[in-house]
Amino acid sequence: MFKGIKRAIGAASAEEYYAQGMLELERGSSPAAINLFGQAAKKARDEGNGELANRAEANAALHRFIDQGGAGELSSLLRHLAGAGWLERPGDPSNRVPADQLIAELEGRLFEVGLVHAGDAELATAHQKAAEAFGRCLDHRLVTYPHHHHGDDHVGTGRERHLYHTGMSCVHTAKDLIGTDPDQAGRMLGRAIPAFAGCGDEDWQERCMSRLKRLQTRRTCWVCHREFPGEGDYYDAVSAHVTPFIHEQSARTGQDTSSIDVQGRRVVLCRVCESIIEARVTTRVSNLREQLVSAVEREVAQAVEQMRQQLQATR
Amino acid sequence: MTGVTEEVRCPSCGGAQETGPGEHYECRFCLTPFTYRGAQEAQQRLVEEIRAWVEQRVGGSGGEGTGGIDASSRAYLFRRNLLPSLQTAHDRAMEATLGYQRFPLLSGLRGNGATSGNPLDRERGELQPIKTLRARMASPDVGNFVMTDDDRATIRRLDMELQVVQGLSNVVSAVAEGTARGYAAARNSFEVLLEEADLHPATADRFRALAELAGMLERALDAQSLSGTAMAEEADRLAATLAEVAGRLGQVDNVGVETSLSSVAALKEAEHARDLARWLRAYDAVVRRVDLPFSAFVAEAAELLGVRADDNADRVVESCAQVQRAVRGEVPVLVHDRFDWTAPLAEGERKGKWLAMIGLGFLGLTESVGSVEELYVPFWLLEAGGSRWLVDACQVTSEPVLRLDDGWRDVALGSPSVLRRPLPVPAPGIGAEAAEQRVRSALRSAGSHNAEVSDARLALLPAARIEYERKGRTTRVRLALLEDRLALGDAVNGRLATARRLQERFG
Numbered sequence: 001m002f003k004g005i006k007r008a009i010g011a012a013s014a015e016e017y018y019a020q021g022m023l024e025l026e027r028g029s030s031p032a033a034i035n036l037f038g039q040a041a042k043k044a045r046d047e048g049n050g051e052l053a054n055r056a057e058a059n060a061a062l063h064r065f066i067d068q069g070g071a072g073e074l075s076s077l078l079r080h081l082a083g084a085g086w087l088e089r090p091g092d093p094s095n096r097v098p099a100d101q102l103i104a105e106l107e108g109r110l111f112e113v114g115l116v117h118a119g120d121a122e123l124a125t126a127h128q129k130a131a132e133a134f135g136r137c138l139d140h141r142l143v144t145y146p147h148h149h150h151g152d153d154h155v156g157t158g159r160e161r162h163l164y165h166t167g168m169s170c171v172h173t174a175k176d177l178i179g180t181d182p183d184q185a186g187r188m189l190g191r192a193i194p195a196f197a198g199c200g201d202e203d204w205q206e207r208c209m210s211r212l213k214r215l216q217t218r219r220t221c222w223v224c225h226r227e228f229p230g231e232g233d234y235y236d237a238v239s240a241h242v243t244p245f246i247h248e249q250s251a252r253t254g255q256d257t258s259s260i261d262v263q264g265r266r267v268v269l270c271r272v273c274e275s276i277i278e279a280r281v282t283t284r285v286s287n288l289r290e291q292l293v294s295a296v297e298r299e300v301a302q303a304v305e306q307m308r309q310q311l312q313a314t315r
Numbered sequence: 316m317t318g319v320t321e322e323v324r325c326p327s328c329g330g331a332q333e334t335g336p337g338e339h340y341e342c343r344f345c346l347t348p349f350t351y352r353g354a355q356e357a358q359q360r361l362v363e364e365i366r367a368w369v370e371q372r373v374g375g376s377g378g379e380g381t382g383g384i385d386a387s388s389r390a391y392l393f394r395r396n397l398l399p400s401l402q403t404a405h406d407r408a409m410e411a412t413l414g415y416q417r418f419p420l421l422s423g424l425r426g427n428g429a430t431s432g433n434p435l436d437r438e439r440g441e442l443q444p445i446k447t448l449r450a451r452m453a454s455p456d457v458g459n460f461v462m463t464d465d466d467r468a469t470i471r472r473l474d475m476e477l478q479v480v481q482g483l484s485n486v487v488s489a490v491a492e493g494t495a496r497g498y499a500a501a502r503n504s505f506e507v508l509l510e511e512a513d514l515h516p517a518t519a520d521r522f523r524a525l526a527e528l529a530g531m532l533e534r535a536l537d538a539q540s541l542s543g544t545a546m547a548e549e550a551d552r553l554a555a556t557l558a559e560v561a562g563r564l565g566q567v568d569n570v571g572v573e574t575s576l577s578s579v580a581a582l583k584e585a586e587h588a589r590d591l592a593r594w595l596r597a598y599d600a601v602v603r604r605v606d607l608p609f610s611a612f613v614a615e616a617a618e619l620l621g622v623r624a625d626d627n628a629d630r631v632v633e634s635c636a637q638v639q640r641a642v643r644g645e646v647p648v649l650v651h652d653r654f655d656w657t658a659p660l661a662e663g664e665r666k667g668k669w670l671a672m673i674g675l676g677f678l679g680l681t682e683s684v685g686s687v688e689e690l691y692v693p694f695w696l697l698e699a700g701g702s703r704w705l706v707d708a709c710q711v712t713s714e715p716v717l718r719l720d721d722g723w724r725d726v727a728l729g730s731p732s733v734l735r736r737p738l739p740v741p742a743p744g745i746g747a748e749a750a751e752q753r754v755r756s757a758l759r760s761a762g763s764h765n766a767e768v769s770d771a772r773l774a775l776l777p778a779a780r781i782e783y784e785r786k787g788r789t790t791r792v793r794l795a796l797l798e799d800r801l802a803l804g805d806a807v808n809g810r811l812a813t814a815r816r817l818q819e820r821f822g
């Protein structure tokens with residue numbers, strides 16, 4: 001009670017405010033703790049204890065971030081961390097986290113904030129930068145993620161986040177490469193899979209594997225006889241009238257029979273041939289439509305003219 | 316065709332066999348049984364099929380001696396009519412196996428179903444064209460048209476990729492048997508690949524380690540007796556090699572997708588090698604009978620322990636071995652060694668004792684203490700969040716963990732010591748990792764999401780099993796732990812019986 005009175009009249013020391021702040025955290029009241037850390041910081045500055053002031057400011061910013069998020073709090077936390085030396089681990093205050101370890105984690109977090117605003121073309125680089133930041137705290141248990149994170153489940157160690165961002169960077173690089181170098185895109189997906197396996201992300205592993213399989217499958221176009229890699233990217237199977245005889249005939253002449261699906265009644269068409277056919281069909285349909293519209297317009301005009309003449313005759 | 320009658324090849328996978336005097340063979344790679352005559356007939360059919368295929372592609376010029384066609388015409392025919400067809404057939408055959416590189420080639424001793432999902436296993440039927448295709452590429456009928464070094468290199472590259480897939484498909488199929496002969500066949504396949512295929516250095520190191528591991532499994536499962544500890548050290552060394560190779564495979568640039576994918580598999584193989592080491596060490600610790608082979612121990616231990624293969628049987632077996640060593644006084648263990656409370660507790664809880672005190676013992680309502688069996692109960696001790704935590708090692712199902720706060724200072728579990736009394740110990744039902752998970756889960760429930768959790772250490776706590784009787788018949792059994800200050804789950808009875816069964820079976 002005496003300590004409470006001292007705090008109420010502002011006579012408590014910085015360390016007392018600080019200790020009370022930690023106690024409030026244990027009780028689960030972070031707004032009260034944040035307030036007490038603020039007071040501890042002010043007192044510590046007055047007492048000339050810079051390290052404690054920085055630790056109190058850093059703790060206040062850390063718990064504001066845990067409660068509400070926000071890049072501003074991250075920057076404030078980073079500013080005070082270097083002078084704090086260490087910080088109590090949230091949820092386990094007996095465990096001290098060295099400042100440099102937390103700085104690497106927060107820098108990674110800041111790159112993640114940047115990811116939200118990055119355009120498609122910048123995503124591969126942005127993920128790579130985040131991966132590099134987490135690469136500086138590979139074996140450290142993450143401090144802020146278990147308390148504040150939305151999205152993926154990689155909140156254990158720096159290595160998990162490093163591998164996750166490495167995988168994502170490879171995925172976006174692969175996306176960028178599909179149009180120019182599908183083989184290299186495949187290699188990038190091949191590098192993403194071990195990264196996702198390393199951080200235990202089965203979902204992304206399967207997505208990459210399925211994409212890689214489609215990218216590595218090659219088929220010969222029924223029309224132009226060119227072979228292309230990449231189902232869905234460079235070729236599609238389209239409906240066609242195919243019979244066992246056509247399959248047999250193709251086999252006899254040494255053609256690529258994997259491009260014919262007799263049961264599913266489909267053949268493979270490369271995207272180029274498909275687009276040519278599509279363009280021709282579109283033009284033809286458009287011309288037909290125009291002819292039909294003008295024919296209908298002519299007939300309607302004639303009908304209107306007839307009606308007008310009939311109307312005049314009845315007057 | 317020359318050499319057809321000399322060479323014996325498996326009609327199923329096409330693998331070359333060591334010729335012997337007998338008629339009956341078993342493929343040294345895929346374990347398919349066949350006869351010499353059957354193999355020769357299959358080989359002859361294949362030769363005729365290849366000849367027909369070549370003639371279809373190049374017209375009448377594909378016969379023996381190539382009909383006097385000059386070299387440049389043959390080279391032209393090869394590139395125009397034969398190579399595209401071989402290349403397409405190669406690509407389509409490889410397609411069936413896409414992604415196999417992620418799957419481990421050798422799994423643990425138990426749970427050999429770990430290959431499930433591996434296209435080399437799932438699509439094994441689809442791999443038959445590989446045998447025919449390789450025979451085509453090796454055939455002199457095709458060879459007559461391969462005129463330039465470039466073409467020879469192309470054929471060599473295509474064949475080698477197919478050889479690796481075929482060899483590894485044989486490995487997966489043979490390993491699934493889980494027997495010594497299966498592992499011997501797997502070792503043969505690895506050795507041939509290492510000798511004949513141009514492998515990436517990291518891949519070659521991986522296959523070398525796997526060949527050794529397969530050889531070790533073969534010896535372990537075949538041996539009547541073995542030194543588990545010596546072999547376990549070998550297995551640990553191979554696990555370290557595989558983990559290091561996994562790191563190299565994951566960082567290889569500018570090579571095929573296959574190489575980087577196989578880093579995922581190599582990591583799992585390293586884990587399987589460590590599991591094997593656990594079983595081997597447990598064999599030495601648990602089995603005292605000289606006549607019990609390692610294979611029998613593997614087959615029976617998990618069943619006797621009442622754990623399923625997917626329950627981390629290797630971790631539980633490892634825990635049992637740890638207990639056995641501690642009981643025999645071979646290794647020190649954390650122990651609280653006070654039993655002076657057991658007799659007073661048994662006496663104090665005797666029902667109807669006051670009737671005897673007032674001279675009414677003749678009514679027969681007074682219980683007597685039939686027996687007091689003292690025992691140690693295994694717990695896992697961990698440190699986390701500034702406290703010590705105990706997890707009952709006998710409780711297989713999830714149970715609350717116990718936090719030792721200031722009131723438990725007298726429970727001396729500070730440093731390990733050698734057991735002085737040979738008392739029974741129930742067989743643990745969970746391993747150290749499961750205990751760590753339980754403590755983490757308890758911490759999360761308490762709002763501490765990210766506390767540091769130490770490695771779990773085995774600790775033995777004193778317990779008593781008190782049997783009360785009346786008129787020579789057991790009336791009840793009372794279990795008490797640590798001066799009756801801790802509740803003891805019923806699982807202890809079952810795990811004590813398990814320990815006795817293990818003792819009876821393994822000596």
